[in-house]
Amino acid sequence: IHCSPGRRRRGFVITTSCLSLQVGLLSGICLIVGTMIGSGIFVSPKAVLLETGAVGPCLCVWAACGVLATLGALCYAELGTMITKSGGEYVYLMEAYGSVTAYLYSWSTIMVLQPSAFAIIALSFAEYTSTPFYPGCTPPIVVTKCLAVVCIFLIVSVNCLSVKLASYVQNFFTAAKLLIILVIIVAGIVLLVQGNTENLSNPFEGASTSFGSIGLAFYNGLWAYDGWNQLNFITEELKNPNRNLPLAIIIGIPLVTLCYVLVNIAYFSAMTPTELLQSSAVAVTFGDRVLYPLSWVVPVFVVFSTFGAANGTLLKHTANIMLTYVAGREGHMVKILSYISLKRLTPSPALIFNGILAVFYIIPADINTLINYFSFAQWGLYGLTALALIVMRFTRKELKRPVKCPMPIAVLVVIVSCYLVLAPIIDKPELEYLYCTIFILSGLLLYFPFVHRRFSWTRRVMRPITMYLQLLMEVVPPENNE
Ligand code: ARG
Numbered sequence: 001i002h003c004s005p006g007r008r009r010r011g012f013v014i015t016t017s018c019l020s021l022q023v024g025l026l027s028g029i030c031l032i033v034g035t036m037i038g039s040g041i042f043v044s045p046k047a048v049l050l051e052t053g054a055v056g057p058c059l060c061v062w063a064a065c066g067v068l069a070t071l072g073a074l075c076y077a078e079l080g081t082m083i084t085k086s087g088g089e090y091v092y093l094m095e096a097y098g099s100v101t102a103y104l105y106s107w108s109t110i111m112v113l114q115p116s117a118f119a120i121i122a123l124s125f126a127e128y129t130s131t132p133f134y135p136g137c138t139p140p141i142v143v144t145k146c147l148a149v150v151c152i153f154l155i156v157s158v159n160c161l162s163v164k165l166a167s168y169v170q171n172f173f174t175a176a177k178l179l180i181i182l183v184i185i186v187a188g189i190v191l192l193v194q195g196n197t198e199n200l201s202n203p204f205e206g207a208s209t210s211f212g213s214i215g216l217a218f219y220n221g222l223w224a225y226d227g228w229n230q231l232n233f234i235t236e237e238l239k240n241p242n243r244n245l246p247l248a249i250i251i252g253i254p255l256v257t258l259c260y261v262l263v264n265i266a267y268f269s270a271m272t273p274t275e276l277l278q279s280s281a282v283a284v285t286f287g288d289r290v291l292y293p294l295s296w297v298v299p300v301f302v303v304f305s306t307f308g309a310a311n312g313t314l315l316k317h318t319a320n321i322m323l324t325y326v327a328g329r330e331g332h333m334v335k336i337l338s339y340i341s342l343k344r345l346t347p348s349p350a351l352i353f354n355g356i357l358a359v360f361y362i363i364p365a366d367i368n369t370l371i372n373y374f375s376f377a378q379w380g381l382y383g384l385t386a387l388a389l390i391v392m393r394f395t396r397k398e399l400k401r402p403v404k405c406p407m408p409i410a411v412l413v414v415i416v417s418c419y420l421v422l423a424p425i426i427d428k429p430e431l432e433y434l435y436c437t438i439f440i441l442s443g444l445l446l447y448f449p450f451v452h453r454r455f456s457w458t459r460r461v462m463r464p465i466t467m468y469l470q471l472l473m474e475v476v477p478p479e480n481n482e
Pocket of ligand 1: 035036037038039040041114117118121223224225226227309313
């Protein structure tokens with residue numbers, strides 16, 4: 001089913017207009033900062049402290065995660081300015097290793113990474129919404145999970161209804177999250193100036209030396225930094241990308257790193273490490289201690305921040321719908337997922353699918369387990385992408401590289417990713433990592449009949465399903481134009 005040419009044109013205009021931003025340096029920096037800050041800084045500090053065992057290594061891990069994100073982003077800057085085709089990592093992996101790897105990338109992103117990120121943020125939202133109602137104890141799991149499902153339902157609905165509404169929601173919540181980070185930092189500085197420094201006085205006592213625990217600490221810290229590659233998806237809309245892309249990275253990510261380290265110092269100036277580990281929502285405890293009688297401000301704004309972050313993951317989805325379309329066109333993805341609502345011009349099938357998977361992830365798991373699997377799979381892919389840069393230095397010498405990332409940086413990112421993926425497994429082999437790997441690789445089972453050979457029976461199976469869903473949801477393919 002195709003829509004009429006007029007409608008089709010409108011669909012095309014909407015889907016690309018949300019991309020055509022003409023982003024300058026300042027907006028580029030804001031975009032990086034706005035995407036990276038979300039839920040992580042409010043849920044990860046506890047896990048990072050738990051895994052590192054002491055304040056000193058905990059702060060070092062937070063800083064090191066920032067350095068790693070900056071280095072990763074510099075590798076991406078070379079890739080993004082060398083291959084300017086839409087599609088981000090999908091296109092880089094396709095160029096470097098061929099179709100199977102690119103397929104596995106889209107499979108793991110759509111089936112694992114996007115929905116689990118959505119689930120983690122929704123759970124953080126739920127944790128901060130419920131904690132103030134259960135002072136002094138941890139809220140019941142059923143309550144948190146139900147609230148997370150409500151959050152997912154709300155955000156999917158807003159994004160299915162209107163792209164415009166979703167971006168208004170986004171602007172409001174981005175302002176809220178920057179404000180609360182600033183409040184926490186300023187309150188922390190005031191506490192330090194008043195002399196509350198005893199928790200920072202013996203920072204390396206009791207530090208963990210386990211190989212795997214440090215890896216897990218990084219998983220949690222890196223979750224808070226995820227989104228550092230955001231600008232790569234819009235290199236075409238950046239003004240003067242050869243200058244602005246590396247500059248925005250070099251300014252934006254260290255800025256976030258500074259904020260995160262300062263927020264952690266603020267937490268430690270108000271509570272001892274043991275108190276931090278016992279708190280069910282760190283920022284709420286911080287607010288209760290420091291901002292009374294305005295303590296309510298903290299949970300309210302953290303809830304806004306996490307809601308904004310959850311909305312941001314779907315907005316990114318919306319902006320990336322053309323990229324999803326690229327994978328769909330290669331036959332790497334179920335076509336219906338790249339279709340757009342005829343009436344509302346939103347990518348409702350992809351959004352609803354993402355929401356349903358996120359709910360499935362929420363039912364059995366808790367935040368930290370999900371963060372561990374997310375970072376495990378995500379850093380496997382980041383490492384593979386950095387390796388693609390090295391591979392293409394040899395296989396695609398002819399390509400122009402306006403931004404050249406020094407080779408040692410790429411090598412370092414690859415080595416660190418290998419460590420991140422392997423250390424927790426070697427240290428404490430848990431079956432779940434195996435399941436996660438098997439699930440990602442199981443995508444290959446579908447690759448052979450549906451993508452590689454394209455057996456005619458696969459088309460006979462898929463066609464009526466696609467048509468039925470098209471009629472049910474009133475969706476159409478977007479314009480065939482990257
Ligand atoms: N760093 C963000 C946060 O702390 C999470 C980014 C989510 N990543 C994603 N690929 N959607 O909430």
